[in-house]
Amino acid sequence: xxxxxxxxxxxxxxxxxxxxxxxxxxxxxxxxxxxxxxxxxxxxxxxxxxxxxxxxxxxxxxxxxxxxxxxxxxxxxxxxxxxxxxxxxxxxxxxxxxxxxxxxxxxxxxxxxxxxxxxxxxxxxxxxxxxxxxxxxxxxxxxxxxxxxxxxxxxxxxxxxxxxxxxxxxxxxxxxxxxxxxxxxxxxxxxxxxxxxxxxxxxxxxxxxxxx
Numbered sequence: 001x002x003x004x005x006x007x008x009x010x011x012x013x014x015x016x017x018x019x020x021x022x023x024x025x026x027x028x029x030x031x032x033x034x035x036x037x038x039x040x041x042x043x044x045x046x047x048x049x050x051x052x053x054x055x056x057x058x059x060x061x062x063x064x065x066x067x068x069x070x071x072x073x074x075x076x077x078x079x080x081x082x083x084x085x086x087x088x089x090x091x092x093x094x095x096x097x098x099x100x101x102x103x104x105x106x107x108x109x110x111x112x113x114x115x116x117x118x119x120x121x122x123x124x125x126x127x128x129x130x131x132x133x134x135x136x137x138x139x140x141x142x143x144x145x146x147x148x149x150x151x152x153x154x155x156x157x158x159x160x161x162x163x164x165x166x167x168x169x170x171x172x173x174x175x176x177x178x179x180x181x182x183x184x185x186x187x188x189x190x191x192x193x194x195x196x197x198x199x200x201x202x203x204x205x206x207x208x209x210x211x212x
Contacts (some may be wrong), residue, residue, distance in 0.1 A: 066177070067135060067208045074174040075207060078141060081160045081172030083123045087153050088196070092117045121148050123157075125203070139205045140181070146200040148188065154197065161203065179204040 074080065086092070095114045098104060128140035149157070152167075159169035161178045182202035189196040 070175075070177045070206075070208050071210070072174055073176045073207065074172075075176070077172060077174065077176045078125060078178075078203075078205070081175070082157065083125065085123055085153065085156055085160070087121050087123070087147055087149050088117055090150075090194075117148075120145075123147055135211075136206055136208045139207075141178075141203040141205050143200055143202070146184075146198045149197050149199050150194055154185075154199070157199075177206040177208075179206065 092114070095110055095117070098110060099114060124144040125141040126144050128142065131138045152169075155167040156169040159166040160171055160175070161180060163171040163175040163178075165171070180201060181204050182200075184198075184200040186198045187195060188198050
């Protein structure tokens with residue numbers, strides 16, 4: 001054995017000794033790294049849990065605020081404030097003025113257009129099946145037929161639906177929560193002073209209650 005040790009150079013012995021001495025340190029570093037990884041993982045989990053709880057709390061607070069906001073909504077809001085809108089009013093009044101003139105000669109195009117505007121071009125929604133959930137119900141409201149509108153009509157309709165001021169138009173009192181689920185707008189006529197569009201839409205009406 002002594003002969004074997006003597007055959008190994010002193011420099012090699014020093015290297016071997018350093019390696020042997022560093023093994024405990026390397027083992028400790030490995031344990032420390034593993035421990036740090038575990039701590040980091042735990043920290044990430046805690047952070048994720050906290051953020052998830054915060055998001056959930058904000059969502060619940062938002063839902064509660066929405067419920068409180070629409071608590072006193074008028075359940076007949078659509079009937080009173082949207083279906084009551086007179087569409088293309090300037091054109092209707094202009095044609096009525098022409099038809100009232102003493103020298104007016106019966107014109108089929110004018111008569112048919114006036115009849116359409118007064119009798120058929122009105123907003124009418126068909127109410128779908130009511131879906132019940134805890135604290136609220138949802139009902140799909142679908143236009144019975146497309147309607148003709150101008151830009152002023154569109155602003156007025158959207159102000160009533162969204163519950164916000166749009167241009168000179170304001171929402172009605174105690175609005176319901178109405179969500180547009182389908183909105184189709186096609187330009188039918190573009191004149192010098194006016195544009196006319198075909199409008200078709202669907203709304204989701206949401207009504208809240210204090211009881212689940």
